[in-house]
Amino acid sequence: MGISIANAALRLVSGAFILNSGINKLRLDEASAAGLQQMASNGIPQLGEIEPATFGKMLSVGEISLGSALLLPLIPSRLAGLGLGVFSGSLLAAYLRTPGMTESDGVRPTQDGTALAKDVWLAGIAVALIFGHKAAKKSKKKK
Template sequence: MKLAHLPLRVSIGAFILNSGLGKRNLEGGAAEGLHGMAVGAVPQLSRLEPARFAKLLSYTEVALGAALLAPFVPAPLVGLGLTALGAGLVQLYLKTPGMREAGSLRPTQQGIGLAKDSWLLGAGLTLVLEGFTHGRRSL
């Protein structure tokens, strides 16, 4: 891990790891609510039962958070995982009714939490792109 990546990877990795650990035992209404929002953005997820979806999301977040914290996992690889998670959250923001002001990308008060997740997409793309440009001259 490059020293310059340390603040980014530790802060995001700890946050995502904690989020995944918090979803480990979701059941009932909590799992249904999480699943319902996800299905609104990605209808194919309706094939999964809510509790199963919550478990899979938990495992995914724990694995990604741990990979971000592990210094031996290459930046482009964790960047791909972070980009996928960030893209999914941005899709959730864009497709969930009431998250954006009408005809705009600007978030409503309810959408601010999801809109903020766009930073995950940016951080993931930064790690991926840095891997492609490592050792090359800057523009």
């Protein structure tokens, strides 16, 4: 079941980025947690019902867990990709539903929206991890 160099590169880049982000949020103050929660609740309204401090801890633990899962080769790429897909989908939902983040077309980012819009690369990596192995198998069978 080995891991390809391409999958290893995708997992290393995204996993290290997300793990670092989660570690940096371990000591998140309540005001910063509340700001992140407000943005996140634009994408997933139920997140607004959680206490900001609890949300900050949950976000930190979630990012550390996901980053670790991406970095650990014993976690199958498809499973790690599914976790990354849920995470990146949440980020993109917040981006698309937060006023002032997109131009009038509702897709292209404004200056303020660029920081969130760039996370679309995580969605691309998730798709590659979920479907990449199957495509590589089909390609080998044709040869």
